[in-house]
Amino acid sequence: MAIAGYIGLRYAAKHVLAYSVICPHRVDIGRYKDVNPGKVGLCYDVLTVVTKDSIALKGWFVHAMQSPVRGSIFILHGIADSKFSQQKMMELLCNNGFNCILFDHRAHGESGGKFCTFGYFEKYDYSTVLDTIMADYPMAGSFGILGHSLGAAISVQVMAYDQRFCCGVIESSFADLRQIAHDYLKQKTSVPLPFIADMALAESERIAHFQVDSVSPANAALRIVKPVMFVHGLKDERISPEYGRSVYDNIQSPVKIWYPIPDAGHNNLSKFGGEEYQRKIVEFFKKNM
Numbered sequence: 001m002a003i004a005g006y007i008g009l010r011y012a013a014k015h016v017l018a019y020s021v022i023c024p025h026r027v028d029i030g031r032y033k034d035v036n037p038g039k040v041g042l043c044y045d046v047l048t049v050v051t052k053d054s055i056a057l058k059g060w061f062v063h064a065m066q067s068p069v070r071g072s073i074f075i076l077h078g079i080a081d082s083k084f085s086q087q088k089m090m091e092l093l094c095n096n097g098f099n100c101i102l103f104d105h106r107a108h109g110e111s112g113g114k115f116c117t118f119g120y121f122e123k124y125d126y127s128t129v130l131d132t133i134m135a136d137y138p139m140a141g142s143f144g145i146l147g148h149s150l151g152a153a154i155s156v157q158v159m160a161y162d163q164r165f166c167c168g169v170i171e172s173s174f175a176d177l178r179q180i181a182h183d184y185l186k187q188k189t190s191v192p193l194p195f196i197a198d199m200a201l202a203e204s205e206r207i208a209h210f211q212v213d214s215v216s217p218a219n220a221a222l223r224i225v226k227p228v229m230f231v232h233g234l235k236d237e238r239i240s241p242e243y244g245r246s247v248y249d250n251i252q253s254p255v256k257i258w259y260p261i262p263d264a265g266h267n268n269l270s271k272f273g274g275e276e277y278q279r280k281i282v283e284f285f286k287k288n289m
Contacts, residue, residue, distance in 0.1 A: 013197075014203045017185055017196070018203035019207070020185075021204045022107075022115040022116055022208045023114065024107065026080070026108060029109060037090065042091070044061060046059075047059045049129045051125045052128060055111065056111065057104065057106065058103065058104050058111050059104065060100075060103075061101055061137060062090055062094055062099060062100040062101070064098050064099045065097070071144060072133065072141055073093055073098050073099070073145065074143065074146070074158075075089055075102050075147075076105070077109075079108075080108070081108065082110070083109060088270065089281075090102060092278055096282045096286070097286075099140055099141075101133060103129060116208075117208055117215070118154070118215045119156075119217070120211065121210065122158075123162070126154070126162070130162065143165050144167045145165050145169075146170075146171070147170060148171040149172050149266065152170045152244075153174050153215075153217045156168070156170055156173060156247060159224050160224055163226075165226065166226055166288065166289060167228065168227075169231065169281055170229070170244070170247070171269060172231070172236060172238075172239050172269070173239070175244070176216045176217070176219075178198075178213060180239065182197045221247045221251045222252060224251050224253055225252050226253055226288075227256070227287075228256050229257040229259060230244055230248040230256070230257065230259065231261065232259075232261070233261050233263075234260050234262050234264070235262075235264060235265050236264070236266045237265050238266040239266060245258065255288070257284070259280060261273045261277065
């Protein structure tokens with residue numbers, strides 16, 4: 001490689017790629033000004049929870065439509081997304097007797113924060129949110145968690161960290177941050193140079209004050225003994241189903257389910273899973289909460 005080309009790649013790694021990893025696109029909240037649980041007939045409370053490092057997280061507590069309440073489920077969105085995109089799952093679960101708790105991750109949606117750390121800080125954030133929910137909603141019951149993509153990876157780490165979550169549904173999770181970041185940067189730049197990706201990640205660590213190699217849902221899974229169901233599209237174009245399966249294989253719970261959806265990609269599990277997908281999720285939470 002020419003010296004000039006190498007210098008250019010180093011510059012890009014430190015000043016462009018490093019930020020592209022930890023600074024996901026923030027959705028335009030203005031487009032959701034008329035979107036909220038009340039629009040579909042659900043009763044909800046608007047919440048703000050401040051994290052231990054003083055970031056304000058914005059979310060909703062959405063009340064179940066049936067009594068008695070079966071419990072409360074956290075629903076975690078994917079990267080460069082927000083709680084607003086999760087309303088169909090919220091409706092499904094609320095209409096089956098569950099409260100739903102939806103927050104924008106740090107550096108996403110209406111929440112504060114500049115950097116996404118893929119679960120490194122987020123697992124503590126959701127434990128803090130749970131502290132608040134338990135104090136303010138003493139009748140909320142047991143707590144489950146459901147996450148998609150980034151939200152799935154965070155959910156695995158949350159379950160490993162906080163034993164108050166009694167079960168989880170994990171959709172399309174990556175296994176290891178360094179591994180998926182290498183995949184992402186290769187797709188973004190078409191340059192299969194691992195040392196450039198590692199250089200970018202080292203700078204991401206410095207900027208956001210976290211440790212990339214500590215973000216490993218596959219390793220976190222070794223500490224999970226509660227019931228878990230994994231859902232993954234076998235045509236996932238963003239996160240290989242092999243990654244999700246490797247996390248599933250490490251789960252230590254005697255109750256774990258691997259639910260592949262053959263024709264689904266990354267963001268269309270519901271479309272290809274149909275009524276069976278919805279039924280399996282509802283049945284899993286009813287049985288384990």
